[in-house]
Amino acid sequence: MEDGMNYLEKLNPQQYQAVTAGNGQILVLAGPGSGKTRVLTQRILYLMKDMGIRPNEILAVTFTNKAAREMQDRVEDLYGASLQGNMWLGTFHAICARILRREASALPFDHNFVIMDADDQVSLVKQIVKELNLDEKLYRANSLHNEISSAKNNLQFPKDLPRSNYHEETLFRIYEKYQQALENSNAVDFDDLLLWAYKLLENNPEIRNRYSRRFRHILVDEFQDTNTAQYGLLRLLASANQNIFVVGDEDQSIYRWRGADYRNIQLFEQDYPNHQKILLEQNYRSTQNVLDVARSVIDLNRNRTKKNLVSDRGCGDKIDYYEAEDDRKEAHYVAETISRLIDNGNAKGSDFAILYRTNAQSRLLEDAFLYRGMPYRLVGAQRFYGRREVKDMIAYLRLVYNPQDEISLTRVINTPPRGIGGKTLQNLRVTAAEAGKASGEILLDLGKNGPDSVFWPDLGRGALALADFGSKLIDWQTELVSHASISSLMERIILETNFQTYVESDDSDDIDRWENVEELRKMAFEYEERGIADFLQNLALVSDQDTITENADAPTLMTLHAVKGLEFNRVFIIGLDDGVLPHSRSLNDPEEMAEERRLFYVGITRARNHVTLVRANQRINFGIPETTIPSRFLADIPRQLLREMNDSGKQKSPRSAGCDTRWENQPVWAQAAGSSFSSSGFHSSGSRIRNGSAEQRKTTEMQFKPSDTVAHPLWGEGTIIESKIEDGEEVVSVNFHSVGLKRLIVPLSKIRKVS
Numbered sequence: 001m002e003d004g005m006n007y008l009e010k011l012n013p014q015q016y017q018a019v020t021a022g023n024g025q026i027l028v029l030a031g032p033g034s035g036k037t038r039v040l041t042q043r044i045l046y047l048m049k050d051m052g053i054r055p056n057e058i059l060a061v062t063f064t065n066k067a068a069r070e071m072q073d074r075v076e077d078l079y080g081a082s083l084q085g086n087m088w089l090g091t092f093h094a095i096c097a098r099i100l101r102r103e104a105s106a107l108p109f110d111h112n113f114v115i116m117d118a119d120d121q122v123s124l125v126k127q128i129v130k131e132l133n134l135d136e137k138l139y140r141a142n143s144l145h146n147e148i149s150s151a152k153n154n155l156q157f158p159k160d161l162p163r164s165n166y167h168e169e170t171l172f173r174i175y176e177k178y179q180q181a182l183e184n185s186n187a188v189d190f191d192d193l194l195l196w197a198y199k200l201l202e203n204n205p206e207i208r209n210r211y212s213r214r215f216r217h218i219l220v221d222e223f224q225d226t227n228t229a230q231y232g233l234l235r236l237l238a239s240a241n242q243n244i245f246v247v248g249d250e251d252q253s254i255y256r257w258r259g260a261d262y263r264n265i266q267l268f269e270q271d272y273p274n275h276q277k278i279l280l281e282q283n284y285r286s287t288q289n290v291l292d293v294a295r296s297v298i299d300l301n302r303n304r305t306k307k308n309l310v311s312d313r314g315c316g317d318k319i320d321y322y323e324a325e326d327d328r329k330e331a332h333y334v335a336e337t338i339s340r341l342i343d344n345g346n347a348k349g350s351d352f353a354i355l356y357r358t359n360a361q362s363r364l365l366e367d368a369f370l371y372r373g374m375p376y377r378l379v380g381a382q383r384f385y386g387r388r389e390v391k392d393m394i395a396y397l398r399l400v401y402n403p404q405d406e407i408s409l410t411r412v413i414n415t416p417p418r419g420i421g422g423k424t425l426q427n428l429r430v431t432a433a434e435a436g437k438a439s440g441e442i443l444l445d446l447g448k449n450g451p452d453s454v455f456w457p458d459l460g461r462g463a464l465a466l467a468d469f470g471s472k473l474i475d476w477q478t479e480l481v482s483h484a485s486i487s488s489l490m491e492r493i494i495l496e497t498n499f500q501t502y503v504e505s506d507d508s509d510d511i512d513r514w515e516n517v518e519e520l521r522k523m524a525f526e527y528e529e530r531g532i533a534d535f536l537q538n539l540a541l542v543s544d545q546d547t548i549t550e551n552a553d554a555p556t557l558m559t560l561h562a563v564k565g566l567e568f569n570r571v572f573i574i575g576l577d578d579g580v581l582p583h584s585r586s587l588n589d590p591e592e593m594a595e596e597r598r599l600f601y602v603g604i605t606r607a608r609n610h611v612t613l614v615r616a617n618q619r620i621n622f623g624i625p626e627t628t629i630p631s632r633f634l635a636d637i638p639r640q641l642l643r644e645m646n647d648s649g650k651q652k653s654p655r656s657a658g659c660d661t662r663w664e665n666q667p668v669w670a671q672a673a674g675s676s677f678s679s680s681g682f683h684s685s686g687s688r689i690r691n692g693s694a695e696q697r698k699t700t701e702m703q704f705k706p707s708d709t710v711a712h713p714l715w716g717e718g719t720i721i722e723s724k725i726e727d728g729e730e731v732v733s734v735n736f737h738s739v740g741l742k743r744l745i746v747p748l749s750k751i752r753k754v755s
């Protein structure tokens with residue numbers, strides 16, 4: 001400690017306490033932007049610099065590969081030396097893959113196993129449903145795959161599943177066949193990485209001891225999103241030294257659909273009764289207005305500890321709110337506003353994130369950006385890695401690396417077409433099954449011994465084409481072994497299969513497919529040193545967040561799920577309509593609704609300075625406009641924290657500046673009834689929207705009375721049914737000829753009197 005811990009960046013007392021906590025179990029619970037990730041990073045440094053822990057004795061778990069990379073950069077920067085891959089730092093999946101490769105001799109697959117991507121996993125289930133002659137409409141591959149995935153996340157192999165009815169019995173059979181197919185391909189899926197790592201450590205005391213002794217300190221970010229398998233794994237890995245440091249926020253648990261369970265925080269508290277709990281309350285990311293809005297949303301979730309969120313950064317701007325006529329205009333409003341802010345010199349492209357509930361919502365945004373010729377970054381793994389031409393090329397590499405990979409073989413055996421039809425492929429499979437080998441092994445054998453090989457007389461006329469492909473496969477394997485260069489291997493494959501001509505011949509849309517293949521080759525080039533195993537593994541484990549292109553000065557378009565852990569100066573959240581956010585799937589399930597609320601909360605709290613909430617009065621579904629109702633979450637935001645905007649991005653209803661915390665002391669009313677939404681996005685009775693004292697209430701003047709005829713720009717004419725003062729503002733019920741009854745808050749609504 002000769003430098004007085006100068007290397008530690010400025011920390012507040014609670015942060016300092018967490019960073020320098022001694023051995024044992026430490027639980028850091030704190031809201032967004034309070035420095036959890038930063039504390040974890042600094043603790044790694046502290047362990048190395050002051051506690052004499054070596055990098056290879058530390059295991060640090062992040063939620064994405066991108067987060068791992070950033071953490072590594074930061075630690076190296078402050079440590080002043082390269083960690084040279086000595087530290088075990090990465091996602092649960094990457095860390096498990098590393099363990100499984102090292103310990104493959106104790107497992108039912110080789111160390112060069114491949115990791116199947118999400119698409120392939122579902123295709124495999126589909127194929128099994130077909131093989132079992134089940135009705136594909138009743139047995140949907142996607143939902144069956146989800147069931148298999150949750151079984152795995154609960155640490156269950158097929159034999160552990162209940163089999164007391166027909167459905168359970170069927171699921172068992174499908175799961176069993178699925179595992180068999182993976183094993184035959186020397187492949188695993190994402191969930192297997194966790195499941196096998198857990199079982200490996202649980203069943204092999206020697207291996208468990210080796211790892212748990214080695215990791216003298218374990219650190220976990222985003223702990224609230226761990227699932228059962230991950231938590232179990234942590235327990236095993238920490239079993240020898242019992243030094244485990246976790247940071248998290250129960251309000252940011254948003255991966256329930258992947259088996260995440262924020263109750264693992266409670267489990268941690270029970271399982272480690274001597275743990276030390278540290279709370280961080282100071283928020284360094286967002287302004288107070290952003291935090292107040294976030295809090296008004298999350299405070300309505302039950303069964304949680306209410307937390308103060310205190311900003312270090314002053315009140316800041318109010319939150320903007322815009323209601324567009326339809327979803328196309330919603331997207332244009334966003335693009336237009338951003339373009340204006342950039343043109344005025346008030347912001348730069350990378351300041352912005354535009355967040356939405358579902359990937360499909362990005363399409364109109366992209367249109368709006370393209371229309372203006374504005375660059376943008378669209379985040380999502382499917383965007384690049386899901387492309388046919390990219391998947392084809394990856395499948396080639398996988399097959400060369402692991403000829404047992406049946407799925408990749410099926411994908412490329414006749415792509416580009418080389419005269420190997422369905423019948424020939426079927427023959428190959430049957431021959432392979434009879435010989436107890438993988439199809440790829442037969443191919444290699446044919447490549448070596450020629451089409452007339454005495455061993456495989458049943459392949460018929462297809463043998464020639466198969467042998468030809470087999471010999472290419474041999475050449476590529478040799479290339480890989482002798483040159484160990486992925487990009488030159490790719491070059492050869494491209495050349496010898498006429499891949500470029502094939503890819504360029506597909507002009508079914510205006511995507512530059514060849515450019516994607518070139519991009520993949522560039523990526524491969526960066527892996528020359530680390531090798532093909534690492535490259536393929538990283539391709540398989542890529543997450544949405546990992547696809548954010550760095551150094552691009554452009555707004556980022558991404559889902560609320562993908563934005564976790566990140567921060568932006570300005571955040572737009574679009575689609576604040578009931579059924580979009582919260583999602584229609586979740587409306588009837590209180591647990592799901594609580595998660596939707598957390599998702600909205602995560603979105604708001606990404607902002608440093610500014611949040612804009614946007615919704616559309618109508619959404620076009622398959623060409624038919626449907627009128628929407630505002631998200632029920634909007635009603636939970638105190639209105640004095642909001643500024644309603646008009647089309648030109650100007651404020652409609654000016655309100656006083658500064659932090660307005662009066663609402664905090666008022667009673668939290670029950671959630672609004674769904675029927676009381678107004679066109680202006682906010683509802684009246686039963687809402688938390690209130691400002692003004694009783695005094696004001698008396699003096700507010702009423703503009704409308706029952707039976708007045710009014711007109712609205714969207715809904716046309718209607719008749720006032722009722723008019724009253726609520727919370728100091730006039731609220732009317734109007735019966736519109738076009739859409740029926742609506743409740744409107746007069747100062748915010750667009751109605752005018754006709755007679």
Ligand SMILES: Nc1ncnc2c1ncn2[C@@H]1O[C@H](COP(=O)(O)OP(=O)(O)OP(=O)(O)O)[C@@H](O)[C@H]1O
Nearest residue numbers: 010011012031032033034035036037038284285565
């Ligand atoms: N003591 C501090 N002084 C100045 N800035 C800080 C301090 N602590 C954290 N920050 C900054 O605050 C921001 C939020 O920190 P960080 O991302 O670590 O928060 P977090 O708790 O992990 O948030 P989330 O829950 O969203 O993941 C970062 O920009 C970080 O650099």
Ligand SMILES: [Mg+2]
Nearest residue numbers: 036037038565
């Ligand atoms: Mg964080």
